[in-house]
Amino acid sequence: MRDGMKMQAGKQPGPTLRWRAAAAGLIFMFLAAGGGMGGCAMPHKSDPGKAPVKAFAPGTILSAATGMPVSFDEFMADVRTARVVYVGEKHTSARHHEIQLRVIRALHDGGIRLAVGMEMFDRSYQTVLDLWAAGGLDEETFLRRTHWYANWRFDYGLYRSILDYIRAEQIPLVALNVPFSIPPKIRVGGTEYLTEYEKGYLPGEVDTQISAHRRYVEEVFKQHPFKNVRFEDFYLAQCVWEDAMAEAAAVHLGDGMMVVLAGNGHIQYKYGIPERVFKRNRLPYRTIYPVAADEATDVSVADYLWVAD
Numbered sequence: 001m002r003d004g005m006k007m008q009a010g011k012q013p014g015p016t017l018r019w020r021a022a023a024a025g026l027i028f029m030f031l032a033a034g035g036g037m038g039g040c041a042m043p044h045k046s047d048p049g050k051a052p053v054k055a056f057a058p059g060t061i062l063s064a065a066t067g068m069p070v071s072f073d074e075f076m077a078d079v080r081t082a083r084v085v086y087v088g089e090k091h092t093s094a095r096h097h098e099i100q101l102r103v104i105r106a107l108h109d110g111g112i113r114l115a116v117g118m119e120m121f122d123r124s125y126q127t128v129l130d131l132w133a134a135g136g137l138d139e140e141t142f143l144r145r146t147h148w149y150a151n152w153r154f155d156y157g158l159y160r161s162i163l164d165y166i167r168a169e170q171i172p173l174v175a176l177n178v179p180f181s182i183p184p185k186i187r188v189g190g191t192e193y194l195t196e197y198e199k200g201y202l203p204g205e206v207d208t209q210i211s212a213h214r215r216y217v218e219e220v221f222k223q224h225p226f227k228n229v230r231f232e233d234f235y236l237a238q239c240v241w242e243d244a245m246a247e248a249a250a251v252h253l254g255d256g257m258m259v260v261l262a263g264n265g266h267i268q269y270k271y272g273i274p275e276r277v278f279k280r281n282r283l284p285y286r287t288i289y290p291v292a293a294d295e296a297t298d299v300s301v302a303d304y305l306w307v308a309d
Contacts, residue, residue, distance in 0.1 A: 178244045
């Protein structure tokens, strides 16, 4: 185990993957030629894990180390030993956002110096996020200045409680994403033909050699008849996306703790954002994967699975 990590990084998913058609994700972004809808890599559903999640009641927190439930206090005692904590989501699930806020609140109320990094904002809006976290903007102005409904597009009400808490407690808020118009351009033309401005948002290092991650993206690619799209460009776009968010998280971490909020597809099996941050700073982290109570999901997909309603 490295720095307290409880599962093997880059663990390959189980052999049977069933894709959730309604999931917000990589498909949203790549199907929209003009920049697309904000979203994240589509999470999978996998049957053959250590323990079927549907065997546990809503509210249960499962440890990947044992495949068994732990109390919230036990869970938080371990989470507090990390420097980066990833809490996933299905973007449209209010319950998942409640879980995210509960983790943020527990860490902040416990006296930990905290920052929150969010996939939902690209880095060109960092000055606006700074104003929000300092209490300098009202909600209407914040939505207009971040162009929320042009970029992320999901109902702001799903995120309101999190962002209100960040503003009330003046917790630093970090934009992790690249401008949403960039990944679709990479998938149809690589990085060579981006403008110099767009290239300025590319991460300094892009890792395209994570085999389990590549297989996952290949499965997504096979699901859809993309026109005039080479798989290598498609995969490069995904890796640029993941590494850019990892770089932003690593740069803004400082000497405190960061909670990263991103779609489940970006944290599953750790090969998206988490391992890419770890390569940059070698600091301990934990992943928390909210999952619906009626799903059968591989418990080793994250350090903890939190069974939602």
